Amino acid sequence: xxxxxxxxxxPPALPTPTTVPEAVSPTRQTWQMFYQNRAAMLGLCILLVxxxxxxxxxxxxxxxxxxxxWMPLTxxxxxxYLLGTDYLxxxxxxxxxxxxxxxxxxxxxxxxxxxLIGVTIGALAGFFxxxxxxxxxxxxxxxxxxxxxxxxxxxxxxxxxxxTNIAIAIGIVSWTATARLTRAExxxxxxxxxxxxxxxxxxxxxxxxxxxxxxxAAPPLIIVAALSIGSAILFEAGLSFLGLSDPNAMSWGRMxxxxxxxxxxxxxxxxxxxxxxxxxxxxxxxxxxxxNDAINPKLRQR
Amino acid sequence: MVKSAPVVKSVLRKIASILLLLLAVLxxxxxxxxxxxxxxxxxxxxxxxxxxxxxIAELRATYGLDRPLWxxxxxYLGNVVQGxxxxxxxxxxxxxxxxxxxxxxxxxxxxxxxxxxxxxxxxLGVFSAQRRNSTLSHFVTVLSLAGFSAPVxxxxxxxxxxLSVSFPIFPISGMSSSDGTTSTLGYAMDVAHHLVLPALTLxxxxxxxxxxxxxxxxxxVLEADYIRTARAKGLxxxxxxxxxxxxxxxxxxxxxxxxxxxxxxxxxxxVETVFAWPGLGTLAFDSILRRDTPTLLGILFxxxxxxxxxxxxxxxxxxxxxxxxxxx
Numbered sequence: 001x002x003x004x005x006x007x008x009x010x011p012p013a014l015p016t017p018t019t020v021p022e023a024v025s026p027t028r029q030t031w032q033m034f035y036q037n038r039a040a041m042l043g044l045c046i047l048l049v050x051x052x053x054x055x056x057x058x059x060x061x062x063x064x065x066x067x068x069x070w071m072p073l074t075x076x077x078x079x080x081y082l083l084g085t086d087y088l089x090x091x092x093x094x095x096x097x098x099x100x101x102x103x104x105x106x107x108x109x110x111x112x113x114x115x116l117i118g119v120t121i122g123a124l125a126g127f128f129x130x131x132x133x134x135x136x137x138x139x140x141x142x143x144x145x146x147x148x149x150x151x152x153x154x155x156x157x158x159x160x161x162x163x164t165n166i167a168i169a170i171g172i173v174s175w176t177a178t179a180r181l182t183r184a185e186x187x188x189x190x191x192x193x194x195x196x197x198x199x200x201x202x203x204x205x206x207x208x209x210x211x212x213x214x215x216x217a218a219p220p221l222i223i224v225a226a227l228s229i230g231s232a233i234l235f236e237a238g239l240s241f242l243g244l245s246d247p248n249a250m251s252w253g254r255m256x257x258x259x260x261x262x263x264x265x266x267x268x269x270x271x272x273x274x275x276x277x278x279x280x281x282x283x284x285x286x287x288x289x290x291x292n293d294a295i296n297p298k299l300r301q302r
Numbered sequence: 303m304v305k306s307a308p309v310v311k312s313v314l315r316k317i318a319s320i321l322l323l324l325l326a327v328l329x330x331x332x333x334x335x336x337x338x339x340x341x342x343x344x345x346x347x348x349x350x351x352x353x354x355x356x357x358i359a360e361l362r363a364t365y366g367l368d369r370p371l372w373x374x375x376x377x378y379l380g381n382v383v384q385g386x387x388x389x390x391x392x393x394x395x396x397x398x399x400x401x402x403x404x405x406x407x408x409x410x411x412x413x414x415x416x417x418x419x420x421x422x423x424x425x426l427g428v429f430s431a432q433r434r435n436s437t438l439s440h441f442v443t444v445l446s447l448a449g450f451s452a453p454v455x456x457x458x459x460x461x462x463x464x465l466s467v468s469f470p471i472f473p474i475s476g477m478s479s480s481d482g483t484t485s486t487l488g489y490a491m492d493v494a495h496h497l498v499l500p501a502l503t504l505x506x507x508x509x510x511x512x513x514x515x516x517x518x519x520x521x522x523v524l525e526a527d528y529i530r531t532a533r534a535k536g537l538x539x540x541x542x543x544x545x546x547x548x549x550x551x552x553x554x555x556x557x558x559x560x561x562x563x564x565x566x567x568x569x570x571x572x573v574e575t576v577f578a579w580p581g582l583g584t585l586a587f588d589s590i591l592r593r594d595t596p597t598l599l600g601i602l603f604x605x606x607x608x609x610x611x612x613x614x615x616x617x618x619x620x621x622x623x624x625x626x627x628x629x630x
Contacts, residue, residue: 142326144561145613147605149568150586154331154602157590158338230451237453238572242587256456260576267463274456282451289447 033294040290046283050276054100065094065250076268086255086269087262096276099250103277106167106251107233113171114232115178115225119214122182127190127209133183140176148173149238156244163246170235178224185217192216219295223288230284237277252277309621316617320610325379327606331599332378336371387603388596390589397600400585405604407477408581410493412570414501419508420559426509427516428548431524442513449510454569458503458576465499472499475578500577504569508562512555520551553624560616564609 024032034040067090076084076092083092125136152169159165189195190213198212237253239245245254252273259269369377381388387397430439466474473479478492523529524547532546567582574583582601589597 142323145323145564145606145609146327146330147564147567147602147609149565149571150598150602150605153571153586153590154334154595154598157593157598158334158595160339234451234453238455238568241453241455241572242575243590253453256453256459260459263459263462264467270456270459271463274453274459278452278456281453282447285447285451 030294034290037290037293039286040293043283043286043290046279047287050100050280050283051104053097054104057097058101061094061097063091063094065098066090076272083272084266084268086259086266092255092269092272095250095255096252096273099252099255099273100276100280102163102246102249102251103233103236103253104280106163106170106236107229109167110170110174110232110236111225111229113167114174114228115221117171118175118178119182119221121175122179122184123186123209123214125179126183126186127205127213129187136179137183140179143173144176146173149235152235152239153242153244156239161239161244161246163249166236166239166244166246169239170232174228174231174235178221178228181220181224182217185220186213189213189216223292223295226284226288226291230281230288233277233281233284313614313618316614320614323610324603324607327603328379328382329375331603332375335595335599336374382603387600390594390597392589392592392594393597397596400597401582401600401604404580404582404585406581407579408567408570408574408583410497411500411504411574411579411581412566414497415504415570416508416559416563416566418501419505420512420555422505423509423512424516424552424555426513427518428520428543428551430513431517431520431551432543434521439517442517446510446514449507452507453572454503454507455572455576457506458500458573461499461503462576472496475576477580496579500573500579503576504566504573507569508566511562512558515555515558516551519554520547523547523551526550549623553620556616556620556623560613563612564605567605567608 070085070089070091072085072087072089078084083096085091086095121136121140125133125140152173155169155172156166186209190208195208195212198208203212236251237256240251240253241257241260243254243257245251255273256270256277259266259273263270385398387401389395390397390400393400426438426442430436430442433439462474465472473496477496478489479496484492524543529542529547532542537546570581571583571586573579574581575587578584582605586598586601588594589601
C-alpha cells in the first residue's frame with residue numbers, strides 16, 4: 001500500500017528489461033503500477049461489484065424495498081428473503097440493492113460538486129493572487145469553521161430532504177480541502193517556465209488557467225476527487241441515519257437509522273447496511289491510495 | 303516583555319477575524335431562514351402547531367418581519383448580541399437556556415475522545431515511525447484505513463452489540479443510571495462508566511487519523527538534517543527521538559486538532575444520537591424530528607463559536623511550542 005514508497009529511498013525500479021525496452025507512456029506506466037498494487041486492485045474489484053449490483057440489481061431483484069413482504073424481524077436465512085426483514089417486514093436485501101443506488105448516486109454527485117467548487121475557488125485564488133486570493137481564502141476559512149454536518153443538517157431541513165438538496169448540501173460543506181490543494185498547486189505551477197512561455201505568446205488568463213495549469217495540476221486533484229466520493233458517501237450516510245433522507249428513497253444510512261431502535265431484535269438490520277457503507281468507502285480508499293502510489297511514487301500523501 | 307507586543311497584536315487581529323467569522327455565520331443563518339420555503343416565522347419558532355395568531359403577530363413584531371429586509375437583519379443581529387438566539391416553541395424555552403443545559407455533556411465527550419485519540423495516536427505514530435515494517439506499523443496503516451472508511455454511527459452500534467449486549471460490560475445508552483441519591487464520587491464513576499463507549503467510538507475515528515498523521519510527520523522529521531546532526535554529535539537515541547524529533551513532529555498534530563474541531567462536533571452529533579448521550583448532538587437530532595429550527599440554528603451558531611475558540615487556543619499553544627513563529 002502507500003508504505004511501499006516510504007520504505008525505499010529511491011523510486012521503485014521497473015523490472016530490468018532483457019530486450020530493448022518498449023516506450024511506455026506515463027498513463028500506461030501509472031496504470032501498470034496501479035495494476036501491480038494488490039490492495040488497490042481488490043478495492044477496484046469490490047467497487048465494480050457494488051456499482052454493477054446497484055445498477056443492474058433493482059432490475060433483476062424486483063422485490064419492492066419499501067413494502068411489507070414478510071413477517072417483521074425475520075432473521076436472515078429463515079425465509080425466501082435471504083437477508084431477513086426489518087421491523088416493518090421490509091426485505092433487507094431489496095433495501096440494500098436499491099439503497100446502494102441512492103447512496104452511490106448521491107456520493108458521486110456530491111463529489112462532482114465538491115471538486116467543481118473546490119477547483120474553481122482554488123484555481124482563481126492561486127492564479128490571480130492578491131485581493132482575489134485573500135477574499136477567497138477568507139471564504140474558505142469560513143466554511144472550514146462551520147461545523148459541516150450541522151450546517152448540512154440545517155440546509156437539508158429548511159429546504160426539504162430531496163436527493164438533489166442533499167447532494168448540494170454535502171457539496172457546499174466539503175470543498176475546502178480541494179480548494180486549498182488546488183490553490184497550492186496553482187501557486188507552484190504558475191511560476192513555471194512553460195506557463196511564462198505561454199503567457200509571452202499571448203495566451204489569455206482563461207487559457208492559462210484551464211488549458212495550461214489545470215492539466216498539470218491534475219494528478220493530486222484526481223486522488224482528492226476519488227477520496228471525496230468516499231467522504232460524500234459517509235456524509236450522506238450520516239445525514240440519512242439522522243433521518244434527513246428522501247422519504248421516497250431507500251439509502252443505507254437510513255436503513256441503519258430506521259433499525260436502530262430495534263437493535264436488540266434485529267442485529268442484522270443495523271449490521272448489514274452499515275457493513276455495505278464500510279465496504280464501499282473502504283474500496284474507494286484503497287483505490288485512492290493505489291492511485292496516489294501510482295501517480296507519485298515518491299510522495300506519500302496521508 | 304518587548305517580544306510580547308507583536309504576540310498581543312496578532313492575537314488581537316485573530317480575535318477580530320473570529321468576530322468577523324461569527325458575524326458571517328449569523329448572516330448566513332439569517333439568509334437561510336429567509337431563503338427557505340415557507341414563512342420565516344415558522345423557521346424562527348419551529349413547528350407552529352399550537353401557535354395562536356396573537357403569538358405569531360407578536361413574533362412578527364419581535365423580529366421586525368414587517369420592516370424591510372435590511373432592517374430585519376439588524377433586528378436579528380441585535381437579538382443575538384443580547385443573547386437571544388430565538389425561542390423554541392417545542393420546549394417553550396429560550397434557545398440559549400436549552401443549549402446551556404446541554405454543553406457540559408458534549409464538552410466532556412469531545413475532550414475525552416479527542417485528548418485520548420491525540421495522546422494514544424501520537425504514541426502509536428512515534429513507535430511505528432521508528433520501525434516501519436513492524437506489526438505495529440502495519441496496524442497503524444490498517445487502523446487509519448478502517449477509521450477513514452467506517453461510518454462513526456455504525457462503529458458505535460457495533461460496539462454496543464459487542465460490549466453492551468453480547469458481553470454486558472458497559473451500559474447501552476444515557477449518561478448516568480443513578481437516581482441522584484448516590485454520593486458525588488459514585489455519580490462520577492457512573493458517568494465515567496457510561497462515557498467509555500461513546501468516547502471510544504468518537505475517539506477511534508480520530509485515533510485512526512492522528513496515528514497516521516503522527517507517523518508520517520515523525521518519519522519526515524527523522525529524515526531531517528538537524529536529526530542527522532543530533533545523531534552525529536553522539537546523542538543517545540532516546541534523546542534524539544524524544545527531545546529533538548518529537549517536539550517538531552508534534553506541530554502538525556496541534557494544527558490539525560484546531561482545524562478538525564468542527565468535524566469532531568459533527569462526529570459528536572452522530573455518536574450522541576447512537577448512545578442517547580444528553581448533549582448538543584441529541585438536542586440537534588431531536589430538533590430535526592420536531593422541526594425545531596431555532597434550536598438547530600442556535601446549535602450551529604454555538605458550535606461555530608466553539609470551533610473558533612478552539613482554533614484560537616491551538617494557535618496560542620502552537621506559539622508556545624514553536625518558538626520560530628514569534629519572529630515571523
